[in-house]
Amino acid sequence: MTLVRSDHARRVETPNAVMTTFASPTQGGSTQALWQVEMTPGALGPVHVMDAEQIWTVLAGAAAVTVDGERVDAVAGDTVVLAPGRTRQIAADPASGLTAIVTGRGADVASGPGREPTVPPWIA
Template structure:
């Protein structure tokens, strides 16, 4: 059993929000990374793809999600399952922002504007 204390979590700030690693292969030896996403009201993530399935559960607030040209609104308590390799963009609710828990397989990579990276919060 591994316990990861709050002061051991890793925090990453991006233009779109704050990602906090709660557990991952390099934080607690978890086989599947899990992180919290906090986006300020009205902020938008980049248009990007992920090469693996992602699961988002909204803890508070909401977002408009554009996936392969279709749009869906998610709110508190909703869970969004995103298939791999689909273009997506999340925009936090203009009034409430967004706080969510996200997971995807270890080693998954993101591609935005032609650049492929492994997000550090999932490592």
């Protein structure tokens, strides 16, 4: 058993969001990663592909999730299961922003236009 204290949560800021990691391979030694995403109103995440499944649960606000051109709108309480290998983009609601909890494989590799494949630091 591993206890990751709340004051050890890792915070990573990107141009689009703030990710707070609660557990991951380098934080608690899990093979899974668990993190919170906070996006300001109207923020737009990058177009990208993940090589493993992720599960997003909206805690507050709302998101427009586009996968391979198909859009779904998720509000607080909704959960979106994102299959691996599909092009995706997350947009925070223009009025309320987005807070979500996300889980996925701890070695999940992100790739996309103009970027080298890498495991994001909030997943590692």
